[in-house]
Amino acid sequence: MAYQWDSSLETGHEKIDNQHKQLIAALNSIIDASRNGKGSEEIFKTLDFLTGYTIMHFTDEEKLQEKYDYPDYLVHKRYHNDFKVTVGKLTERLREEGPTEDMVNTVTSAVGDWLLNHIKGDDFRMATYIKFKQKEEDAS
Ligand SMILES: [Fe+2]
Numbered sequence: 316m317a318y319q320w321d322s323s324l325e326t327g328h329e330k331i332d333n334q335h336k337q338l339i340a341a342l343n344s345i346i347d348a349s350r351n352g353k354g355s356e357e358i359f360k361t362l363d364f365l366t367g368y369t370i371m372h373f374t375d376e377e378k379l380q381e382k383y384d385y386p387d388y389l390v391h392k393r394y395h396n397d398f399k400v401t402v403g404k405l406t407e408r409l410r411e412e413g414p415t416e417d418m419v420n421t422v423t424s425a426v427g428d429w430l431l432n433h434i435k436g437d438d439f440r441m442a443t444y445i446k447f448k449q450k451e452e453d454a455s
């Protein structure tokens with residue numbers, strides 16, 4: 316199943332939303348590469364891109380939270396860290412077992428489900444807070 320962006324994923328924070336769109340696009344590239352029978356090299360290339368982009372995105376979110384003293388910063392950061400570990404393990408399994416369509420589906424569903432869930436809950440709450448703080452800052 317490919318993932319689609321829709322308004323339920325919108326946090327209203329432009330930078331965060333744009334990065335989330337990129338994450339979903341990267342996830343879909345892996346699904347497409349696998350479905351179109353692209354070789355392992357292409358699949359791992361798209362997966363490496365997603366991993367790198369995810370790490371960059373998490374760092375950006377954490378910096379924003381630190382800057383604006385987000386009360387749930389430590390919890391949010393722990394979710395990110397746990398997810399990075401999960402992605403690392405899944406990638407390792409994919410390398411060991413080879414990127415069969417089944418394995419790619421397992422990995423992309425696990426990543427996609429986590430991301431969508433995280434965006435709609437934790438990120439939405441965080442972005443609402445950051446937006447409020449940024450407006451306050453602009454007004455002062
Ligand atoms: Fe996010």
Ligand SMILES: [Fe+2]
Pocket residue numbers: 376391395433437438
């Ligand atoms: Fe997040």
